[in-house]
Amino acid sequence: MGQSSSRSRRRDDYRQTYPQHAPLPPPPVQPPLTPPYNPSSRPNFSAPYYNPPPVPAGPYYYAYQPQPSSSYNGLMRFFESWVNNSFPSYYRPNQGNGWLNSAAPPPPAAMPPYTSFSAASSSSIVVAPPPYVEHQKAKTIKNDVNLHKDMIRLEADVLNPEEYLVSFVYDAVVDGSVTIYYFAKEGANCSFSSIEEDIYKPRSYPFEKGTARKFCQPSGDGIDLGFFDLESLSKPANGEVFPLVIYAKACGPTQTDGQSVQSAATHLQITLAIIEKNNTGAFEVKVVKQILWFDGERYELQEIFGLADSSEPVDDADDDIGKECVICLTETRNTAVFPCRHLCMCSDCAKSLRVQSNKCPICRQPVEKLMEINVNLTSSDK
């Protein structure tokens, strides 16, 4: 993971790595570190001495599903903005990689030393400054079309036994169209193009709205996977050409030319997958990632662990184990930890965690950001 490198980044690096689309934040109050600079005169660079600039509004979203599907096994999906995947850690001092007052000394290798600052702060003050962790609120967007990613199949075409047809199960609140690409890569604005068009020209089909609907390519439209070796089917080439791309577009008239037609109002869900042969010799589709294109912004879908239960009605009884914050055991959990995506805390405990530890309570991975996700929405709120 890129975590260790981002952790050792100096805080004044963020301007270089800040996503381009975001407006540049105002320059930090603290001037850049230049000699003559005396660290001991400013022992603590964390809040409140140094407040990183506010996070631009709305880089993160989550989607709630109007008709949650049982096949997701209790996990809701999460959209993570592509551009923010590499969001830098602002400031990560050499904090004793442990919970407050943990008896054992922190493992030395776990946190790269925070060079000049940490040396100064550990010698001049008792308490190491807490890491700055973003704490954001999620914004809801609605996913108009959703493929069940564990329900994508390649089925042999009965009439053309050499050929395989794509089938999947989907939910859609509006009609739309779906395009099947093989060996396609992403272009600007979530458009896709196949690099093997001479073997298989991308084909589009309309779909109807509904819940848990099944889509299957018509007979004759399948692909003879014998053209490709298993090696090339089983991984994205150069990390960008995906063996199977299912491009689902909600609303609007169907474009059947196989070339994507973009408009800002288009809502897309794009599923990128690899194809493997299982031990019975059948082809299996494995989803690598799903992308959402919504109002001109691109998001990646991710699952949040621990979210599903809280979307159900909360009873007042004491047996709300599984919905409550793991720290106070009292409030409903509504804050997720990133990058591990454990939704496990209430916002108050998350705020106090921020200043006391940098580890996820569930998995102990370093916390890079916290996000409040309120799931009290019901379908009447939309």
Place this chain on the structure above:
Amino acid sequence: MANTNLPRRIIKETQRLLSEPAPGISASPSEDNMRYFNVMILGPTQSPFEGGVFKLELFLPEEYPMAAPKVRFLTKIYHPNIDKLGRICLDILKDKWSPALQIRTVLLSIQALLSAPNPDDPLSDNIAKHWKTNEAEAVETAKEWTRLYATGA
């Protein structure tokens, strides 16, 4: 003093410990200090500690749950990860503590430690050495200590 402003988490944990105790484990708070628990753990079956009732004390420091509870055996026990003062060598009580853990999970972990002594990470060097060089004899000693100190109390 300790009973004023007792966090709701501690109240809830206490209630659940009393209403749904884990098998082989009992924990009840002291009357004058709700952060101090008297604990009893039954020696797990198929272990050298079977048949024994082991008393422990557990204290929730002010920082709990951001800091681990302090736990100590009060009953003498022959175990490579427990020293003669009853201190326990268990990672979740130290650097692997997480606020998602609870009194119940800590005590279950200690119970599991009785079933699976780990002489490679010893707290008591002599016992660990004994365990590694002659496990059968060490187990006999542990059984003997269980009989002597952990029964009929």
